[in-house]
Amino acid sequence: QVQLQQSGAELVKPGTSVKLSCKASGYTFTSNHMNWIKQTTGQGLEWIGIINPGSGGTSYNVKFKGKATLTVDKSSSTAFMQLSSLTPEDSAVYYCARGGGEQGFAYWGQGTLVTVSS
């Protein structure tokens, strides 16, 4: 069965970076794009961007360009999102969600809570 296992909660200091992971299993990793989504109480759900694990090609929401960097490691079927120059506004739950036509967004990771605080 398809599973997306995300890394654990992070408590990080302002101005630093953090790298989140999303390990896929139960399907061919390179067959489906991977989306990343941010959820906060105030802003709701925001789409950050998408990566094609096969080619490494990416597309970002302009709002998150320079903030988020999406990469993959095909050997471990893992997608990564690095968030840089963190501020308290980056505190949120971040999800990965599998793309792919009609079944796009049918599978989500459990989310990673990032807290930015000094």
Added chain:
Amino acid sequence: DIQMTQAPSSLPASLGDRVTITCRASQDIGNYLRWFQQKPGKSPRLMIYGATNLAAGVPSRFSGSRSGSDYSLTISSLESEDMADYYCLQSKESPLTFGSGTKLEIK
């Protein structure tokens, strides 16, 4: 960016009620519209894709419809397990955008 205006933000309802949540798209999105259910502390669950298609495992009391730029999620007879937040998502154009959410709660 395409704006998805979702209403209502909160919907008190009784068990057995028929309830409808709506998203209006600021531009044409065709049928590139999904609905999600989210319970506290959980990831969103896909309920409807392609505006009207029920996702796998979703009870038949859920349905999706479209009228022009208005998209609706209807629950025909509310059950206690349906109490949750609901969100729409357009995937016609990048950036993908979500509605602001509807909290469905017991009256």
